Amino acid sequence: MxxxxxxxxxxxxxxxxxxxxxxxxxxxxxxxxxxxxxxxxxxxxxxxxxxxxxxxxxxxxxxxxxxxxxxxxxxxxxxxxxxxxxxxxxxxxxxxxxxxxxxxxxxxxxxxxxxxxxxxxxxxxxxxxxxxxxxxxxxxxxxxxxxxxxxxxxxxxxxxxxxxxxxxxxxxxxCVLPITFDSVAEYQQQLSQRRRSGLRRLVRRLADNGMTAAEVKLWDVRDEVLELRLGLLRKYHSDADRATLSATLDRMMDHYPAEDIVVTAVRRGHEVVGFTLALRHGGTLRPLWGGQTSEAYGAYFVMNFHVLIAAALERGIERIDYGTLKWTEKTRHGCRLExxxxxxxxxxxxx
Known part of the structure; x- marks a missing residue:
């Protein structure tokens, strides 16, 4: 050798x-x-x-x-x-x-x-x-x-x-969520009553505040995603270099077809106030980035455990690897620890 x-x-x-x-x-x-x-x-x-x-x-x-x-x-x-x-x-x-x-x-x-x-x-x-x-x-x-x-x-x-x-x-x-269900409703039935009620309440809260959550195309919201990501990193005193993150988004769009870049967003009118960004590889979906404004209370849970679940089901995904950190929030929403x-x-x- x-x-x-x-x-x-x-x-x-x-x-x-x-x-x-x-x-x-x-x-x-x-x-x-x-x-x-x-x-x-x-x-x-x-x-x-x-x-x-x-x-x-x-x-x-x-x-x-x-x-x-x-x-x-x-x-x-x-x-x-x-x-x-x-x-x-x-x-x-x-x-x-x-x-x-x-x-x-x-x-x-x-x-x-x-x-x-x-x-x-x-x-x-x-x-x-x-x-x-x-x-x-x-x-x-x-x-x-x-x-x-x-x-x-x-x-x-x-x-x-x-x-x-x-x-x-x-x-x-x-934190990994195996896709063992056929619908968002079936997924939510696997959660505790408290989690199910919590997700529904957050969806209603967003609607009551004039916000909607849905999957969007990265090409349509690239600049908003960049600003929200920078804002989140600065909030936690992490390295927030605009040129580095901008170049990373450009490489994503160069190397991944549109259907393999999954972006969920919360919008108020045309303004994006929260997002999650995930990349698909075969049967695995890997969320990477997120960010939101302070007004988008609860958007993290709606985007990750409602809209992203629906997007995964549409693509025949077998597992969502939500990554590290926020272990309690993720396990309470069905993830298992690996x-x-x-x-x-x-x-x-x-x-």
Whole structure:
């Protein structure tokens, strides 16, 4: 087995084939081309080849120092300085920053980590690949390697990391709603009486305030979506760079057909006062962005658990991955928690 590494923002030529060999949306070319530029650090593509054939693909980021986003900082993760669903089991001795950086972070956009290629189903080849990554990282002077946000569906990758001896790292779950119903009404019947009544009350409240909720086309509301997204990020003191977000919207529209970009919006007249934006990959719908004005009380729940459900049913979606955070709100509306795991190891570097 030979590990080929490419330090470029452009996907390597063999990546499309590797992505097509697995069902995981997070390794798809359009997902990576759209959202990859949002990840911190220098991109590296790591491809394991046997007999000259590409078998496994992993996406990594080289980080010289801790990034601004704590959820991609292995030091912050180890310290427990990231969101948590439950009290964290923080290691007693967290290595100093200089003992962790430079680091190799293996991850994907959207807080996910997966392997592309048919070789991802071969435990022995996965182990060989991890050994090769360790040697590659050491040769480049890395102090640590981490795989962050490995989902339940990547069971073989998790097992390979555990067998390699990587330290398990406390993270938090994502929220997934399996589509096991045929209508919005049937979905609501699965909820508690309190949740059903709450959703109906919020729909009425919006109507009473002259607002309507419906699916819209991103092309028609692009500028409003951008402003609402910026407003939400500023509210929570997150990075809100207009040029970065604008470019991301442009890439979405370049790489995704209109039917795979699902935008739900609450409007007052022609004004958009709330939105959610999701991307479709086969049977999975992945909400990514949202935002609303203060006047659109309850819009989050109506857009995500009423209008978006209807849009998913129309498209034959099998599961909605609502992502992380707001775990209580999401589980109360039918989502189940799926774990995301982290794994890291110190690199033996003699330099």
């Amino acid at each position: 030979r590990l080929v590494s490419s330090p470029t923002s452009a996907l390597p030529p063999e990546w499309a084939k590797l992505a097509d060999e697995v069902a995981d949306y997070s390794v798809s070319t359009r997902w990576l081309e759209t959202l990859g530029p949002l990840l911190p650090g220098q991109p590296w593509w790591l491809v394991a080849k046997t007999g000259g054939q590409a078998r496994i693909g992993l996406h990594a980021r080289w980080l010289e120092s801790p990034p601004a986003e704590a959820r991609y900082d292995i030091g912050a993760v180890l310290r427990g300085s990231i969101p948590a669903l439950e009290p964290r089991r923080t290691p007693v001795d967290v290595p100093a920053t200089e003992d962790l950086y430079p680091t190799v972070l293996v991850t994907l956009p959207g807080y996910c980590c997966a392997a592309a290629g048919s070789g991802a189903s071969d435990p022995a080849l996965l182990r060989e690949t991890l050994n090769a990554i360790d040697g590659w990282a050491a040769a480049r002077g890395a102090r640590s390697v981490s795989f962050l946000y490995v989902p339940e569906r990547q069971a073989l990758l998790r097992e390979a990391l555990a067998g390699f001896g990587a330290l398990p790292v406390d993270l938090y779950p994502t 774990s995301l795991t982290g794994h890291m190891w110190a690199v033996a570097n003699d330099a």
